[in-house]
Every structure is written in C-alpha cells, then in structure tokens.
Amino acid sequence: MTLNTDDKIRIAVAGAGGKMGREVVKLALTDPGFALAAAIDRSRQGIDAGILAGTEECGVSVTTDLELALVESRPDVLVDFTIPEVVMGNARAAIRHGVRPVIGTTGLSQDDLAELDKLSRDKGIGTIVGPNFSIGAILMMKFAAEAAKYMPYVEIVEYHGGQKLDAPSGTSIKTAELIAQNREEFRQGHPSEKEVIEGSRGGLYDGFRIHSVRLPGIFAQQEVLFGGDGQTLKIRHDSYDRAGYMPGVAVAVKRVMDETGLVYGIEHYLTT
Template sequence: MTTPIKVAVAGASGRMGREVVKMVLQDEQLQLTGAMSPSAGAVDAGRMVGLDEAGITVSPSLEAMLAGADIDVLVDFTVPQTVYANTLEAITRGIRPVVGATGFTPEQIKELDELCKQQGIGGLIAPNFSIGAILMMKFAAEASKYFPHLEIIEYHGDQKLDAPSGTSIKTAELISAARREMKQGNPREEETIEGARGGYYDGFRIHSVRLPGVFAQQEVVFGAFGQSLKIRHDSYDRAGYMPGVAHAVKKVMTYEGLIYGFEHIMD
C-alpha cells in the first residue's frame, strides 16, 4: 500500500479550511498530520468539522504546528496578510505549499518558485480550485481571440475582503495573454459616479458585486455586432472545490518549482 501523503491545513477553522480538513480525513491517500487556527482553541480537528476524533489537536500558530508535525504538504486558505509568510516558512522547511489564498505579487511568486527549486520540491498557488471555474477561464480566453470586446462580472458574498476576486484577476490574465490590449467603449465616456465602469484591466473592465446570500459566480460577457456571448460559472458549495484541492495535493508531490494556476496541473 502506498504511504499516505501527510497534509497540514492552515486556516483550518475557516469556511474553506474546514472543508479541506474533511476532505483529507476522508481520502485514503492522504493523512492529516496538522491543523492550525488562531481562533479555534485546542480542539480535535476531526471533532471541529463534525467527524470522528482524528487525534490531531488544532495548533494556535503556524510555528507551533510546524514544530510538532511531520508534514509533506501545507494547504493554506488563510488571508492575504499572512499567506506569503506562511508559504515562505513552509518552503524553507521543505514542505510543499498548496495555496488557495490571494495577495501574492509577481515578484513574490518568482522568489518562491526559485526557493522551491532550490529545495527540490513542488508548490502551487491557485486562485480557484473549481474545475468548472478553470474551464470557464479557458473558454473565455479562447473566445477573446474572436470577441475582443468583453467585460468580467464576478459575484461574491458581502463578507469577502478582496475585490476584484483572485479568480477574476486570473481570468483577466489569461484573456490578456490571448488578446491584444485594446481600449473599449466610447473614448469620450465619463463616469458621473466614480467606479461605475468598474476596474480597468488591459482595455476591459472587471465589476465586483458583493451581496449577502451570494456564494461565488462569475461571468464573462462578450459583445460584437448583432450578437453577444456569455460564459458563466456558478459555485453553490465549498465542497465543489475539494476534488481540485485533493488533486493538487497529490500532483504537487510529482514536480519541482512553484506553479501559479490550477489549469497547469489539471491533467
């Protein structure tokens, strides 16, 4: 029998972190060896997510968890303010990061990639682990070659901290790689209310909607003479991201260097 991959979860008591803990505990190829949350208290990780006792007590800090656990992969769904430091610490210790939080600069990603290669380990930063969302991005990038006039509209709950979302930024990056920059709309247009036209990215706009009761949706709207095209993805539950996270944890054991974007490891 293959030795299970030893997985620790940073941000284990958060909404995504809890789903990751459940997924790891229910996957025979994975073994939960650590969980961290500053706010959960010294509770058993299994009990915290409504499952049987796992024998892993949630640690109050990353340092405490890393000091007391044998870890192959650190899954991090914390916040932009801490995720870079968490990822740097993990790689320095030879632990492979699988990161779902946003907030990295291109310079930081390059630095972490070089450090992963020095350590001989793999790593992944992915704004979205939903296979459906990744397909939406790929389809949008392909469509932008033929429908260069477009706008992105993303919808999340009103407690989401960042705007625009990491998914919409990644979508914009993929579109920009496939489509030449061009400024859309009337060159004399003026906003009578600041921000009404959304955020500007390579000639097109990104709009962020934040409302209670909304989970996570995104659509890319394309316009051309006499027609329009909409490519949309809707997420209804965080469990929908878990097949992607499980695949990433297993895949990151097979390569060296830091990869940005789940689409690069989907095969």
C-alpha cells in the same frame, strides 16, 4: 478514526477552523491517499480537528503554532486557506521546512508569486497557488480564453459575499490574464467616455473591465461577457458549496509532490 499513514501524503491545514479549512480537513481524513498531519488555526487551540470539521474524532488537535506543527508533524504539504495578511508568512515557513504549499488564499501580488517561485526552486520543492480550485470555474476560464480569440470585446463581472477581503477576486484576475494572452490589447468603450461617478466602469485590465459585486447572500459567481456585431456570448460559473472546490484541491496536493518551483493555477493539470 485510526489512520494508517504509510504511503499517504501528509497534509497540514492552515486556517483549519475556517469554512474552507474545515472542508480540507474532511478531505484529508476521507481521501485514501491522504493523512491529516496537523491542523493550524489561530483561535481553535486544542479542539480535535475532526470534530471541528463536523466529522469523527481523529486524534489531531488544532494548534495555533504553525512552526511547531511543521517541525513536529512533518507534513508533506501545507494547504492554506487563511487571509492575505498571513499567507506569505505561512508559505515562507513551510518552504523553509521543506513542506510544499498549496495556497487557495487570494490577494497575492506578482512580487509575492515571484518570491514563492524563487524560494521553492532554491529548496527544490513545488508550490501551487490556485486562484480557484473549482473544476467548473477553471473550465469557465479556459472557455473564456478560447472565446477571446474570436470575440475580443469583453468584460468580467464577479460576485461574492459582502465580507470578501479582496477585489477583484483572484478568479477574475486569473481569467483576465488568460484572456489577455489571446487578445491584442486595446481600450474598449467610447474614446470620449467619462465616469460621472468614479469607478462606475470597473477596474481596467489590459484595456477591458472587471466589475466586483459584494453583497450578503451571494456565495461565488462569475460572468464573462463577450460582445460582437449583432450578438453576445456569456460564459458563467456559479459555486454553491465549498465542497465543490475539494476535487481541485486534491489534484493540487497530489501534483505538487512532483513539482519544482511555482505553478500558478491548476488548469495546467486538466488535460493529463
């Protein structure tokens, strides 16, 4: 596969050997506006990135050295789907080299987000952190935020596979943040309720609850449940395949080129 990189956005992929990383590699190789500049993975040294992703040989070998990849391949964007323990180090390195991070790794704290915003602004480049890149999931969040204006009694239940490292999910936290913007804070449930088993009522956010389910066989789902007098409303999104996230990743890669500072969530781009 021969790539003409003129006028294309050059993408480096951190976590290229992971399930999401392989999808991003395929995106970089197939979208006419992108070129794969580098593929970084801590355990797949030397393998052709295209072969690793299950497509044609592309001539880009996987490396374990992020710093060297950033210097030698000179990407425009680093797409990161790694793990919480390494994502901030990857992002700092990218920004230091003038490379714009697009981050799908969850588990970042508010302090992490503030640091990314400052580092990006100091460098004059953009960073996008997406708790979820699925267009359907983002619509679910927006619909839930709108519903909260009229039905303030709400709980969130999110479902993921048993190996997910963080709880609650980044998607549920982002959903809760959007709901809280449209809902006056108050504590739900009976004033005298008592958890017989600690944690059985879920995590408390702004007066309402988030419940995390972790079981093998589940990919990624989320329900937002609203209750009112004589009625309930359920807004649910189900993901079945990682390819469903790639249209959102493509949007983020294109839009980060024009940003300065941090953008948290790609819902900002759905109306333009």
